[in-house]
């Protein structure tokens with residue numbers, strides 16, 4: 496059920512234009528306090544431009560941005576009560592880790608009195624898992640630690656809204672997953688409204704509780720992560736999320752599956768299963784194209800008449816019995832799309 500409270504961050508029909516080129520068109524989105532929305536979309540879809548408009552670094556060509564019900568569309572960035580974190584933390588090398596965080600406490604409308612800064616720096620470093628790091632020079636930090644400092648700095652002045660633009664994309668995957676969960680924990684526990692820009696589907700799903708899918712400057716789907724995944728509604732949204740292939744309705748009908756008129760059947764990874772022991776006729780015949788060993792499984796590329804290439808997971812010790820591979824469909828792993 497939708498809350499009747501004012502959302503922490505309210506983006507209403509915001510457009511961003513560079514010259515005559517509109518790169519964000521009528522974007523509307525609400526983020527509750529203590530919640531994180533990921534703006535997920537392909538490269539060049541306008542994600543950073545939307546974030547920059549929310550931050551006040553870009554003047555929207557139309558629409559409004561409100562924080563806690565107050566219109567901040569014309570408010571300078573440092574007076575909006577927002578924190579920002581980017582791909583590269585851009586720490587000051589000539590300050591210590593603590594100095595970098597303290598600097599953020601000394602500026603803007605939300606600055607902290609000098610006497611309280613040291614305590615707040617320690618509190619923030621503790622929050623991001625860097626207790627005892629205050630006197631370290633930034634050059635001595637790993638990439639992940641540097642981004643933790645950037646996060647501490649972004650949180651320094653008790654922002655009401657935290658804006659994150661691909662903050663983990665320079666880190667390796669395992670660290671990215673770990674830090675994404677930690678950022679989520681911090682945003683939630685601090686009651687901040689988080690807006691997190693990424694092009695990485697896995698990262699979006701681990702960091703956010705809601706998703707806004709931005710394609711070609713338009714928010715094409717918005718909702719809870721699970722809801723968006725289970726019902727992407729449109730074929731290109733499904734394809735961007737990783738559904739592949741998208742099967743025309745007439746072919747799906749030959750598998751005994753039918754859906755709404757003018758819809759196609761999008762298959763999630765894992766929707767096609769080996770069916771070597773299943774009773775005919777409810778099997779889909781595929782041709783084996785290639786087999787690649789991956790961690791803990793075999794990735795089988797198949798060709799299905801009328802659809803083309805698709806991928807199927809098989810156990811590590813599996814070998815095909817012939818060139819024709821019988822498959823079945825797991826109908827929990829499909830979505831009907833327009």
Ligand SMILES: Nc1ncnc2c1ncn2[C@@H]1O[C@H](COP(=O)(O)OP(=O)(O)OP(=O)(O)O)[C@@H](O)[C@H]1O
Nearest residue numbers: 513518536537538539540541542543544545693694
């Ligand atoms: N300052 C600018 N002046 C002119 N065009 C710009 C400017 N900034 C971005 N653009 C263009 O706006 C479009 C959207 O860019 P934006 O950086 O918002 O996309 P994005 O989804 O964040 O992409 P990426 O994931 O690659 O960072 C692109 O076509 C880009 O070239």
